[in-house]
Amino acid sequence: MVTNENKNAPALATDHGRTHIEDVVVSKIAGMAAREVSGVHALGGGAARMVGALRESIPGSRTNVQQGVSVEVGETQAAVDVAIVAEYGVAINELADAIRQNIIYAVERMTGLEVTEVNVDVHDVHLDFGDEEEEVQVEERAPRVQ
Numbered sequence: 001m002v003t004n005e006n007k008n009a010p011a012l013a014t015d016h017g018r019t020h021i022e023d024v025v026v027s028k029i030a031g032m033a034a035r036e037v038s039g040v041h042a043l044g045g046g047a048a049r050m051v052g053a054l055r056e057s058i059p060g061s062r063t064n065v066q067q068g069v070s071v072e073v074g075e076t077q078a079a080v081d082v083a084i085v086a087e088y089g090v091a092i093n094e095l096a097d098a099i100r101q102n103i104i105y106a107v108e109r110m111t112g113l114e115v116t117e118v119n120v121d122v123h124d125v126h127l128d129f130g131d132e133e134e135e136v137q138v139e140e141r142a143p144r145v146q
Contacts, residue, residue, distance in 0.1 A: 012075065012076060012113075019112075021073060021113060022073070023071050023073045025111070026071045026073050026080070026111060026113070027066045027069045027070070027071045028065050029103075029106050029107050029111070030069050030071060030080045030106070031043060031066050031068070031069045031082075032065050032106070033103045033105070033106035033107070034068075034069070034082050034099050034103060035065070036102060037095065037098045038098075039086060039095045039098070040084050040085075040087070040095070040099065041084075041085045041086060042084070042085040042126070043067050043082065043084055043085075044083055044085075045083045045084075045085065045124060068082060068084065069081070069083075076113060077113055077114045078111070078113045078114070078115050078116070079115070079116050079117045079118075079119075080103055080115065080117070080118045080119070081118075081119045082099065082118065082119070082120055082121070083121045083122075084121070084122055085122075085123055085124040085125070085126050086122055086124075086125050086126065087126050087128075088126060088127050088128065092122055095122075096120040096122070103115065
């Protein structure tokens with residue numbers, strides 16, 4: 001029998017015990033789900049992405065699936081923030097929607113937690129120049145629009 005007052009809530013607490021899901025679990029699931037979406041070049045942004053790329057270039061190293069993902073996990077709900085680099089040419093608004101849907105589906109299916117929000121921050125656009133990856137640095141200034 002479910003002990004949660006909300007009958008639609010996941011059965012994470014039962015008469016036989018409770019299930020606690022750590023942030024790292026949700027973070028890994030969300031990271032993998034975001035990477036599955038066509039049009040996502042990489043997760044993360046700025047210095048973290050450069051360190052991750054350096055780490056992945058070392059033979060025998062593994063991809064950090066949590067890079068660019070932060071989560072907040074409660075008893076029955078989770079919220080996800082993901083930072084991405086989009087491929088040039090994709091419709092960013094449609095890409096963000098696809099990422100959101102894939103993360104929500106994966107996290108809810110695998111954990112039973114309700115995903116309350118998925119925020120997508122697009123940090124860069126990947127321009128494919130062959131083997132050379134060139135990053136365009138934009139001078140920071142005060143925002144002109146709200």
